[in-house]
Amino acid sequence: MRKSKAETAETREYILTTAALVFRRDGIADTSLSDVMHAAGLTHGGFYRHFQSKEQLVSEALQKSFDISFDGLEAAATGKHADEAVSALVNYYLSPKRRDNFQDACPLAALGSDLRHGDAETRGVATVGWQRLIGILQSKFDGLTAREARIRATAMASTMVGSMMLSRILEDTAASNALLKDTREFLAHR
Amino acid sequence: MRKSKAETAETREYILTTAALVFRRDGIADTSLSDVMHAAGLTHGGFYRHFQSKEQLVSEALQKSFDISFDGLEAAATGKHADEAVSALVNYYLSPKRRDNFQDACPLAALGSDLRHGDAETRGVATVGWQRLIGILQSKFDGLTAREARIRATAMASTMVGSMMLSRILEDTAASNALLKDTREFLAHR
DNA sequence: TGTACATCAGTGAACGCGCGTTCACTGATGTAC
């Protein structure tokens, strides 16, 4: 049943993308390797042909999650400048649609406190991802000193991550929507 | 080896307080009932004399965590009014000391995304805790309409929870301190 | 280019382990008279 090199590479990529989705949706600890492999249409035994351990999958899937999520975020602001771009980023990031659909969910908000318990590799990936988010915001600010821009981007990113994470805890949809809306409004009027 | 009623009640309370600390520090999924019971100086077999299941412990320990954490937060602002009180709340919540010491850590920031996967009881407790945090902030705002106060409190609380959670992911202490400081500064200048 | 052998992606059973939960037991506390 050996597969060609191209097929093998595709399979690895598919497992990664699947894991990136399932980890963000269901959490890392609650997702077994069997869950991931079955979601990818495979049996669990083949996992170790592609990865050395669950931790390695976690770390690579996290990187994949950042790529998917923040590529989409950047796309939401392309062609826009300054305030318009910032609004677009905030409204895209904090939309109820992105709260409910984990395909391009931000892993910082989706996995949040789980990342603190990851290994050094995983936390390193999380740190770089966080810096990318700050950079995306910062690049859209106009007429601020570097220091002011950094502070504003850091706080805005914290607000966005916190708000999205919290909105997913609330079981009442109306309250959850209101939380996102209040935060969008607050960030828009800065 | 039967214990008196008073001793039994004390033991239950001690297990709860211990669980509240250990869950916030190490995460819910990574903490076994044996971990909790041994941290409380007991063997794991006795657990079911006090609780019906791990889920019940999680839910009650979460309530205990909110009580401890937010009682302390409120105490940090007693006797102060308006801007001074808000500053005190922000500086207390976002201090590096509270980042490193989980004794009175905010469970929203410490457990964060874990709470989304809890049962209905646990998520309900989390929702009420979140509302308490917003109420604490809101009560200190002066000269705002109810709507403005709600929006501001919601966004500030999101910022605080997000910032604290993220600061614990970063392995570099200087970067983590800077994140907290930037956020404190941003919130102070509103 | 064709052939013979080595490689290895994927399967499904099996491994050891730690988990949440249960249980027989002990002996001090609670209760009924």
Place this chain on the structure above:
DNA sequence: TGTACATCAGTGAACGCGCGTTCACTGATGTAC
């Protein structure tokens, strides 16, 4: 108040289960001549 029995907090072994990981096997792909 004192006595006899029932209760039950805590112990430590045991349970079934699902986890991450390993392995023998299959058969198509890759490679060496």
